[in-house]
Amino acid sequence: MSRSLIRRLQAISIIGLLMLIAACGGGGGSGDSSAANSGSVTRLLPTIWTSEGRAVNSCVLSPGCSGNPYAPFFAAVSMAPANGATLSGVVRLEVQGNEMANIELLPANGYTPRLGVFNITGDRTFAWMDFDTTTVPNGPLNLRISAFNVPAGQPGANEIVAMPARTWTINNPPVPPAAFAATLTSAPADNAVVSGITRLEVYGSDIANAELLPASGYAPRFAVFNVSADKTIAWLDFDSRSLPDGITDLRISAFNVREGQPNATEIIAMPVRRWDLRNSTAPPPATPFVASVTIAPPHGAIVSGRTRLEVRGSGIRNVELLPATGYTPLLGTFNVSFDQTFAWLDLDTTTLPNGILEARISAFNVPAGQPGAVEIIAMPTRQWDLRH
Known part of the structure; x- marks a missing residue:
């Protein structure tokens, strides 16, 4: 059998397989009808959508890919509530693709207001966002999810509408005023x-x-x-x-x-x-010791992946992420700047078990292990819901 004939047979086989997948998948809307319950989550096949809402093969968006399913830039929603769902609380949204640099939750038309920005894995193939519906008013909300191949604000962006516009009804119970x-x-x-x-x-x-x-x-x-x-x-x-x-x-x-x-x-x-x-009998400290947290998830936040924690002040020699009480186990040690005014930690939550974590951030005026330490609780105890 000649090589040209073998190649033709292989091409025919690939086309047949793609047609079979298309027939089974039913296009970008498949799976929505199965989400009968309010607020249900729909997982879709990775159909690619253009900014006009047209379903296309990834090759249409990536000239020269020659049928490669892992073409440079594509994106499709893989987890999102079905059209018409009623939502409350925090809802997980997920997008899968390739070479994704920015994913945004946007109105059905236009680009403002931006309702959320997705986290993206280092290999740029997976993005997720925990959409807190309590941040928007109750009632119908018509939204889309758009993916871009360059970071936000940079020129030359190509857009893929990973989730064409869906209408969700936000229905959160009224929040009572906070008790004093x-x-x-x-x-x-x-x-x-x-x-x-x-x-x-x-x-x-x-x-x-x-x-x-x-x-x-x-x-x-x-x-x-x-x-x-x-x-x-x-x-x-x-x-x-x-x-x-x-x-x-x-x-x-x-x-x-x-x-x-x-x-x-x-x-x-x-x-x-x-x-x-007593100040007149003691010389003023050369560098006063002060420390306060400047970046950290709020109390009750859902935290996943890597999270930046920052502390600023002066005279900082050591900063630690600790349990609510006590000093063990040590959950993380911050990097401290040379001038002792800034400390930071990129907390990898995957090293900690899922569930509620109660933690505080404490700063010290001497390096770890040295005597005579003064402690400042830069962040009093907060609860974080770790999910990964």
Whole structure:
């Protein structure tokens, strides 16, 4: 049998196989009809869609691929709720393909507002996103998923509509207003000797204002805390040199409204403590030791893959990711910049078991294992839901 005849027979076999797959798969809409239940998840065959919503073979998008199913750039949704589904809570979306550089959850038409950006594996063949439906209003939402072969903002992007527009009905129960709570997480102990700058921190919910006050009354007000945007953390780098040396009785009070607004509710996060302020007899530290978390998933977040954690401050010699209490097991050790102002950790969650992780981030002013360490809890305990 001649080589040319063998090649023709092979080509015929490949075409027959592709036709059989097409007949079984039923195109890009296959599988949707099986998702009868509200909010069901549909896994689709890897049909490729153009930006016009037209199903094509990956070769159409990749000239010269000669039938190669792993052509340079293609993408198709592999997990997403069916058209018409009712969604609530967090919903996993997944896209599979090749050479994917950016995947976005977008309106049916246009590119704004962008409702989410997918995580992408290092080999650029798999992307996922945990879509938090509580971030959008209840009601019908018409969305598509688009894949691009260059990172966001770069020119020359080719778009593949990995999931043509589907209408989902968002139906989340109303969220009750957060209960006002405040608990002290970092401050010198009662009767402690205090000098230089000391981190004071309060953790809770619906905190609008926190103040360092005298043992009784509201004047003089010694300091006002910073408050995070989500109203869960208030912190102050208290400079004891702003007060005269000697015995001082202080309390920390948190409020559910901003300073000067009416109807304030007060929580005494730190009942009166007596501190012995001593600054004139001790030279000021060459570099004050301060540390606070600047990047970390919020409390209750779903975390997967690699996650960046960052701490900034001064005098930082060691930073560790630790359990909620105690110092073992050590969950991660941060890299620390040469000038001791910045520490970072790319946490690989695949090294930890799935499920709820309770962890804190602690910074120290001496290297690991050395005596005399002062600890600052840069991130009070948060719960993360690890999924991988």
